[in-house]
Amino acid sequence: MVALAQQADQALLGLSLDISGISHHFDLDGGPLQVLDDVSFSVEPGEFVALLGPSGCGKSTLLRLVAGLEPPRQGQLLEDGAPITGPHPSRVVMFQDPTLYPWRNVWDNVALGLEARGLLKTHKTRVDDALRLVGLDGFAKAFPHQLSGGMAQRVSLARALVNDPRLLVLDEPLGKLDSLTRLAMQGELVDLWRRSGFTALLVTHDVEEALFLATRVLVFSERPARIVADLKVDMTYPRHRSNSYLAELRHEIMVLLGLGANW
């Protein structure tokens, strides 16, 4: 853990993102389905930006574009000023499902990125460090089917962190966890991000999660997703969930999402 964090402090500051005029659609049977409509925003190095919006509005598609898994139909994505042309291990994604490989044990799953880049032989200790970082060092030999949902998601976090990502792309990574596990892991994520200095992009539809974690919250409309608000969460960490400033912001966001009457 120490090694990971120190290295991160020195060399690996988060990367910056410039997203301009992104529109995207899928070709379905009934014709094109537009999911993103002229989305533009920038992310400073080391920022933690939450993308908040109704379920199915197209936020996850935006993340796939940022990860380089798909090219955008229109618009431009830049990382540190250079266009994103494909996936790169500096931009690691953590999905809603842990998607661990069932045929690999925990250690081998975490080692995946290093192995894929041919760095495993020289960087074996990093795998152990990453496992220690997420509190699963005793489970290296366990297989995914033996893990609970929370543990599996921790393994997937370790699998991301072992690559020293400069951008961590989080696609509702805590969405399927029970509420207690989710709260615990939100705290762990914030700690990690603060220690490591990577840039984080989080898709969520949990307003409290966004406010607890992010330095900035982008609120999206229904599909096709447009940015309807760009809110700065001007508050130091560690944050307290019941803080009145966060409550105000939450109300504001709920109004934007059309749920103001309940709050």
Add this chain to the structure above:
Amino acid sequence: MSSETLELSAPLPLGAAANAETPPKTWWQGLIAVLAWAGAAGLTVLWPDEDTWDFTPHLAALLAVLTVVLAAAALTERRLPPLSARLRPLGPWLIALAILVSLWQVVTAKLGLLPRPFFHPPQSLLEVYLSDWEMLGISVAHSLRLLLLGYAIGASLGFIAGIGLGWSKPVAYWGHPVLRLIGPLPATAWLPIAFFAFPSSASASIFLVALASGIPVAILTWSGVSGVANAYYDIARTLGASSRFLVFKVAIPAAMPHVFVGLFMGLGSSFAVLVVAEMLGVKAGLGWYMQWAQGWGAYGNMYAALLVLALMCAGLVALLFKIRDRLLAWQKGMVRW
């Protein structure tokens, strides 16, 4: 899957089985089985045969040896837990087999109820094994050689073809129709062509066995590879994986459960083809032996060979399952612990 503290403190189901069972009681089924086998041996000696069977004393001796071995096992198994664990579930079968052998003898050698020469007593099979073991052994060796060579070639080519079909669009474009056309054709349909197209009947049979085993392996490997979840590829790609890595470290391991279904199906059809080929063209092997024995009315030899063939096929299937269980140990939890 509830709270985190519970999860972390809960022990892993890694096979720390509860071995604190109560000390085993007397194995009654084992003792009954000993009596049953002793009865079978006694029946063989004491009840005179209806006709002369030279090998009745040999059978009696064999049954007596089995009885002694079983008695020794039944009396000591309580002190040897691993033996006990393997032996005790077999109790009912051990009893049933002894009764079966006795009944078989009664209706054949002892009373002569079943028409000869089509039905033979167990001593007749024993006679074949004791007098013709050399020939049977050579036949097994020949069959195994053809089968294993053909299966190895077929399974490897089928595996490679399946990966190609599942991974590459051009290969799928050209390969799919060919496989659709040839796949359903029973490999035995190629027999006439194979026997004149190949220089020897042995190489023709190897080709047929390879075809019979290769096609199911190709189809199942293909469906395994094309069924791999896209999310598995996405993960690897964002972590910097090359296409080579995607094939060898993602697609192939993910497809292995399917591949083994194909290997199993292929093994089954390769047995069928092997026996047919040996009966029709090859001048060696168990299929040929059975055909040859039947030709001069040696039904005892035929049954003996049939039993050997059954044991060989069952053994190979068991071996394949052993390999699968070892390679796909990770599946245990997904299928069932």
